[in-house]
Amino acid sequence: MIVLQVVLALILGILGLVALLVVLVAAADFTVRAQYENDQFTVSVGAWPLLFKVWPFDESKEEQPQKKPPAKRRTASKKAAKKADKQLKEQPAELGGTLETLKDLFVASFPPAAEVFSRLRLRNVRLHINVAEGDAASTAIRYGQYCAVLSASSAAAVQLLNIKIRHLGVSYDFLGRRTTVLFSADVRLRGIHLIAGVLKMAARYLRRALSRTGSHKQTATGNPADQA
Secondary structure (H helix, E strand, C coil): CHHHHHHHHHHHHHHHHHHHHHHHHHHCEEEEEEEEECCEEEEEEEECCEEEEEECCCCCCCCCCCCCCCCCCECCCHHHHHHHHHHHHHCHHHHHHHHHHHHHHHHHHCHHHHHHHHCCEEEEEEEEEEECCCCHHHHHHHHHHHHHHHHHHHHHHHHHCCEEEEEEEEEECCCCCCCEEEEEEEEEEEHHHHHHHHHHHHHHHHHHHHHHHHHHHHHHHCCHHHHC
16 A cells, blocks of 8 residues: 555656646746857857857867957938938849749648747847948948848838847948858747647647558558459
8 A cells, every 4th residue: 555655756746847848848938049259159048048159169268368448439421320210122122023922832841840940039139230342332232232132121021020230230341351240149949849849740740650550541441352
């Protein structure tokens, strides 16, 4: 009798731990953070706000030489901003149609995975481009191009995707010789949506396996009337 009670207590304890684990996973907010700064790309993974860097794998702890402070960035003029707004109204339709087509194609090709994909949230998006092409004319032309592209793409992305932009800007440096890019973003997925997606994909796979097994059995046995 005592042994039976111990076994039941052990089973209940295991079930309780499993239930607690499922609740913790369902309540978690899984996050993948990507950052690009100073020509270095880093990726961190974890449950927000606890993130662990997974790329690059080896971190050199050698002291880096001190760099000169960056030159003060000039912000866009009002005239350039008006020009970007005009291009914003002209270009997002074509880009938005392309993104919508790609999204529909993905959903049609992978229905279970597409549901999980639709639950992804893109948060804390920060993008800043400091344009410097070596001379004033090239810098001004490239600056206008970046303003138009970023304005159109951000409008289409916000409209079609679950995205929140914290900062999106373009500056110029007529004295610089190299364009620099600063980027960071978080891709988040709630644990409850991840569990639901995994269960639906497992159920879909199980139904396919059972249907194939049933079809193979019918093929093997054949029709009794035909055999007679």
